[in-house]
Amino acid sequence: MFAPSTTGWIDPWGLSCRTEYLGRTPGKSSRTGRKVIENMRGEGRIRGEGDSMEFKSSTDKQWYSVGEADMAHKYDAVTYWNDRSGFFGAKSKEVRKWMLDPKNYELEH
Numbered sequence: 715m716f717a718p719s720t721t722g723w724i725d726p727w728g729l730s731c732r733t734e735y736l737g738r739t740p741g742k743s744s745r746t747g748r749k750v751i752e753n754m755r756g757e758g759r760i761r762g763e764g765d766s767m768e769f770k771s772s773t774d775k776q777w778y779s780v781g782e783a784d785m786a787h788k789y790d791a792v793t794y795w796n797d798r799s800g801f802f803g804a805k806s807k808e809v810r811k812w813m814l815d816p817k818n819y820e821l822e823h
Contacts, residue, residue, distance in 0.1 A: 786822035
C-alpha cells in the first residue's frame with residue numbers, strides 16, 4: 715500500500731510516463747479514429763450515423779453510443795513499449811507509426 719506524498723503524486727506503475735514516451739492516443743474524429751470506425755462498420759460493429767451512431771463492445775457485446783466511446787488499444791500500449799518500442803526511443807518514428815495505426819484500436823466503453 716502506498717501513502718500519499720506531500721510533494722506530489724507517487725506513480726508506482728509509471729503510468730504518467732506513457733504519454734511522454736508513446737504520445738497521445740488519437741481521438742475518434744482523427745484520421746485514425748475515422749478509419750477505426752470504418753473498419754468496425756465493416757465488421758458489423760458500428761450501426762447508425764451521426765449522433766445516433768452506436769458501436770458493439772468487444773468485452774460485453776452490448777451496443778453503446780459512439781459519443782461514450784474511447785479509443786482503446788487492442789494490445790496494451792505500455793506492454794508494447796516494454797516489449798518492443800522501448801528500443802526505438804521516446805516518440806520515435808516507429809512508435810508514432812504504431813500509435814497512429816488504426817489496426818491497433820477499437821472503440822470501447
